[in-house]
Amino acid sequence: MSSARRVRDGARPPIRLLRNLSSKIAAIPMVLVGLGVFVGGTLWTVLHSFTDSRLLPRLNWVGLDQYERLWSTRRWLVSIENLAVYGIVSLVLTMCLGFFLAALLDRKIRYEDTFRTIFLYPFALSFIVTGLVWQWILNPEFGIQAIIRGLGFQNFNFDPLYNPDLVIIGLLIAGLWQGTGLIMVIMLAGLRGIDEDIWKATRVDGIPIWKTYIIVIIPMMKPVFVTALVLVTSGIVKLYDLVVAMTAGGPGIASEVPAKYVYDTLFTRQNLGQGFAASTMMLVTVAIILIPWAYMQFREKRQ
Amino acid sequence: MTAAVTTPRGARPKNPFAPRNIMLYGALIIFSIYYLLPLYVMLVTSLKDMAEIRVGNIFSPPVEITFQPWVKAWSEACTGINCDGLSRGFGNSVRILIPSLILSVSVAALTGYVLACWRFRGSEVFFGILLLGAFIPYQVLLYPLVIILREMGLFGSLWGLVLVHTVFAMPINVLLFRNYFVALPEELFKAARVDGAGFWGIFFRIVIPMSLPIFVVSGIIQVTGIWNDFLFGVVYTRPENYPMTVQLNNIVNSVQGVKEYNVNMAATMLTGLVPLAVYFFSGRLFVRGIAAGAVKG
Known part of the structure; x- marks a missing residue:
């Protein structure tokens, strides 16, 4: 020793x-x-991203040329628009659905573990598996459309994966199925952290349950909501596998997303400079979302 | 907040058929159907033959159960010129998973131990940089890593992919281990140092034996994350080394040949089985892992 x-x-x-x-x-x-x-x-x-690298990276400066080209490429503009639509809708629905499911599970129900297991298991599956299953369910010849037509509604149309206007809905159905369980678990953890006495107090005051959630519980859970928000948004920016598996960007370019634009530009079209400019734009997007959040966290810590 | 998922407290509701309860359980059951439907459709489709799929609907249970699609998906389905089924992708995924799991968890545990117990000047700065890395979109780092791996002579090999998984697993797992180790009682370390244990002695003889749960949680995160990865597999390996997810996508979304939906669904289920098994067997630990990782990350 x-x-x-x-x-x-x-x-x-x-x-x-x-x-x-x-x-x-x-x-x-x-x-x-x-x-x-x-x-x-x-x-x-x-x-x-400020160079004209094509097949191989090289330092031949061209200023902002790549960015100008990027923002005048229709495929990139479609990608950004898709990401914005998918992002906003999926953010709102994930938060609402996640909170709603967590609130249901928090109502002292029987078989809570069973329900939680059911809501969460899709989160264990990959986006590839998720995309392929929903591609099959939404298949117009055999899936939901065919079944509802078979019930006698011959004019029923729901083929999101083959309709450029609806394809984002198809992605949303699958994305929400995979991701809401995670937010539910986080919201449930937040709900369990709320003091039982608050429920007793509102019951004594005769406030209805739904109103208690809106005016008391949700404001108390602000940090949990912020965390869930950051988590969902950083997941949305990464959206790639689901699109590859479900639609491969189609029909046409209707469901392209920025992450796929970067991959295709770098590795299949071998236009490196352009791919770097696109990925830098993705980084800027994340920074715009994160910096206010980091600032908020920092200020809270100092107080 | 992380460990706050506990069982409900208080008395059970008294009348099981009160209107409030019917609405509550009604909503729960409707949502359960939405979440369970894909699993059910996958299973029944994979057990039918193609003739039955063409005439029936996707929700009807199979009239005649056949396991042929599973056999075909496992050992005969084609990707490009190779027709040896998903078994190849499964083998690759296992060969990627095991070293990635061991390397990423041990590196993360060791780093977490440094950050929790042996801080040095600047260690917190490096930790901050590491955490920021969790928010950088992968697309930004894809090509620099191609160059790094090419310089190391690992591009396209399984070991290159193992390194990539280790790198991207670091932020979240280091955070997990650091937070766990910080909470261990400090007296233990003091006692061990008095007894002459050094850096490695404390790590192997005190910290690791006390930290089994966090190793399990980190392992669960890693197994599902590595198994479900698609992007890194497609970028950093050659076709003969493609992991199962990439091969699955190539089988199902290939344009040539007649679409065999039953084989596709059997292949999809096969690929989902490993993470599902992890999920169902780990239960609460899985929940704890994602809640801890998510809330702190």
Whole structure:
């Protein structure tokens, strides 16, 4: 034991850099990933978005040309519009549905675990599996449309995956199915954190349950809502696999999304500069969403 | 807040057939149908033959149960010129999953241990940078990682993909481990240091044995995340190394040949089985994992 202590004493050399050496060695992966990949990679991509790189990256500056081209490409504009529509609708519906389901589960029901398991299991599945199942259910020849027509409504039309105007609805049905369970679990955790006495007090005051939720509980759960909001939005920006599996961007370019634009531009059309400009725009979008949130968190901590 | 998912308290509702209860359970059952429907449709479609699919509707149970589609999906379905079914993708996914799981969890645990117990000047700054990385869209880092892997000679190989999974798993898992280790009683470390244990001794003999639950939670996050990954698989591996999700998508969405919906659904179920099994067996730990990861992340 004494030798171990001597080793430890010996491992405290006067040079500051070598103090606590094992810990610094163990931190090497974190430093490499943080600086090398996250910071370095981001800077590299942003830098190369100002070049005319095509098949291979090179530093031939063209200023903002790639961005001008990007914002005059119809496919990119469609992608942005799709992401905005999908994003807003999915955000609102995920939050409402997630909270509603959590509130139902919080009403002291029987079989709570069973219901929670049912609502959450899609979250364990990949977007590829999700997309392929819903592609089959929404198949116009065999799926929901065919069944409702078979019931006698011959004029019933619901083929979102083959109709450019409805294709986002198809994506939403599948996306909500996969993702609401997560928000429900987070909301449920928030609801369970609320003091039982608050419920007792509102009951004594004779406030109806639905009103209690709106005027008392939801304002109290503001931090939970903010977290859920950040989580859902950062998931929406990443939307890619679901589109690939369900529609491959079609019909035509009706369901293209920015993440897919980046992938296709980088790896199939080999127009690197353009792909870097598009991915930089995605980064800017995330920053616009995150900076106010980070600022808010920071201010709350200081108070 | 993380561990707040507890059972409801208080007395059970008295009259099970009160209008309020009928509405409550009615709503729960309607939503359950929406969530269960795809699983049911997948299962019944995969057990029918194509003749039955063409005449019947997708919700009707199979008249004659056949396991042929499952066999075909597993060992005969074609992607491009290869016709050896999903078994190849399954093998690849397992060979990607196991090293990725071990590497990412051990790196994250060690880093979390440094950040919780052996801080040094600047460690918190690096941690902040790491956490910011969780919010960078993957698309921004796709190409830089291609270059890094190419320089290391790993591009296209399974090990390259393993490294990519480890990198992107770091922020959330390090956070998870750090927060867990910070909460361990400090006296233990002091006692261990008095007894002469150093950095590694404390890690292996005190911290790890006390932290089994968080290893399980992190493992669950990693297994489902790695198994369900599509983007990294498609970018960083060659076709012969494609993981199961990529191969599944290629089988189902291939344009040539007659569409065999029953085989497609059997393949889809096969791909979903691993994460579903993890989900059903881990139960509350899964919930705890995603709630912890989500709320803090």
